[in-house]
Amino acid sequence: MELNGAEILVDCLQKEGVDHVFGYPGGAVLHIYDAIEAQDKITHVLVRHEQGAAHGADGYARANGKPGVVLVTSGPGITNAVTGIATAHMDSIPMVVISGQVPSPLIGMDAFQEVDATGITRSCVKHNFLVRDIKDIATTVKKAFHIATTGRPGPVVIDIPKDITIAKMEQEEYPESIEIRSYKPTTKPSNRQIRKAAELITKSKKPILYAGGGCVIGNASEELREFTRMLGFPITQTLMGLGAYPMTDKQSLGMLGMHGTYEANMAMHGSDCVVAIGARFDDRITGNLAKFCPTAKFIHIDIDPSQISKNVVADIPIVGQTAQVLQALIAELKDKDLSDISKWWSQIEEWRKVDSLAYKKSPGVIKPQSVIEALYEVTEGKAIVTSDVGQHQMWAAQYYLFDEPRQWINSGGLGTMGFGLPAAMGAKLAMPEKDIACVTGEGSIQMMLQELSTMLQYATPVKIINLNNGYLGMVRQWQEFFYEKRYAMSYMDALPDFIKLAESYGHLGIKVDKEEDLKPALIEAFKQKDRTVFLDIITDPSENVFPMIPAGGAHCDMLLAGRDEMVSKDETDFNAV
């Protein structure tokens, strides 16, 4: 049968098992939209801004592990999506973005809505393609999904000129698999490295497991649990790894890094053997590299060789899929004797007693931490929580104890404000039976507000937990600490009435400004199974995120709430971000 390029493309997407496409039409993709309209296997979600499409597909992918698919037009369509693509890239999220391009003869002529899509996205994708021939559509789509979902996942952009979507050809078989000679990610670890790692692990007297997003994205949660329990080692998780190991478990020390717990950071600082599993020693984790883990040897497990010895030199590098590496380590260590680490545990228990996440309640104001605690209680710790970026993100990470992978969805690497709401929508479409909470702030939510409209159209009920303190809180916190309380542009005047706003979009709005109303409001919101509820919660504007390692500090230089409130300017490393 003769099909046009657009029909072939949509057919390929169907054969890839795509069920949702997040997109926005425009001139260059009209033929593709025509082909989408003619079928019913794929649901197209019409977002209100292309950034929302990319975040929506991203949230979908993070929630169920399938690649997210985005469809945008040329020019502003793809440039608007770039922030979302870069967000997915930094967090290794599988995504395929199809962008329309001006017709081939017009490329390079500064045509209407022309932009060099492959050029613009090059540094924030795993790979990108410009399709130059209708015959290449099927193999390109196959390659794109293969690259996006294997090895270290990431976004792949396919730029298709309009004339290619109009041209016709006899339909060919969609390839079942594809070989790319220049792309063969290592998945299975080297036995030699496994033996070396096992030896170091058995000798360690102060071990710590440091699990990152690679355990979630690599679906290694089960193996991680078995490995951790078998060894009886303490485990700390990065912002991206939360839930890979249950945070309520006694071996869990919680999150590490800039706003990590005292016990996690002190254990890293004192450890003699750090086992990094799908984590990349990001600057928010390590703080000052020169003072990072001064006594530790490092075993670094990652599927991406370029992550190993990038920031911290690994003593034993292991390249491979986190799940496969952990299986190999479990097999290798099964009957081996471990060192006695009871002293190490009692030291850790001492650190735990500091209770670094304790906070003072004050009458008359709602503490943001207590909102997350109440959310945890009301949802029985079972909701999927998405977040935006800032203080609320840290509080959600600290106080909602995630027990399952893919339960916590946030922009960790790029730190994209505006991510939370469309990601919640995508997560709801991926996991319709789950309760979804979007923890946000009055700053972040305003960056992607328009998606409230999409959420009504596609009936994706989520609960928006807006921690409204009137400030860009994280900016304000840094200004308080490091800029002598000069609050430049961190106060937001003229906020909208979020209740009326939610209502105007057809949702339910509830304002909460008294502590005693908090829990009942949350209960009421989650009772509304079929509606998106916007909870505008007025919280203490002066609250800061603690503990905190000031930029450029070491793990042992942590500031604790109540103990240290301020840092002198001279001690701050302004070169650190």
Place this chain on the structure above:
Amino acid sequence: MRHIISVILEDEAGALSRVSGLFTQRGFNIESLTVAQTTDPTLSRMTIVSSGSERVLEQIVKQLNKLIEVVKVTDLTSQDHVERELMLAKISSTSKEGVDLKELVEIFGCKVVDVKDKIYTIEVSGKTKKINAFLDAIEPSNIIEISRTGVTGISRGKKLI
């Protein structure tokens, strides 16, 4: 330290910009970069001269390998290899210290390939050091224009990239 990195990559539009983009994006330094087709018309071979510490070099090699179109990456510096660079230089008449240009051409084993308007075009090939030495031997004001290819290299004997 200076390193010569050989890269075999798919001969596809955009592959070169991916490599050069990678170097700017990550702040790696490029002294020279040459690229041309191999005996397999679907593959190109690129030679990059870069400098940096061992850690930076390790990252360069790993990041290059990570590019989807890159088939193979080798640091030639770490093995027995031959390296060459070619320069075309337009020189007007005499050299420094009165040494005759023709004599100089003989000493350096290079060739005069053209002469027009009393300007000689000389082809010099060899290691970068030799080319630099040739230029040093000529009065700077007599060097009208030069064009260098950048280094290309290959390993010796049976060892392939």
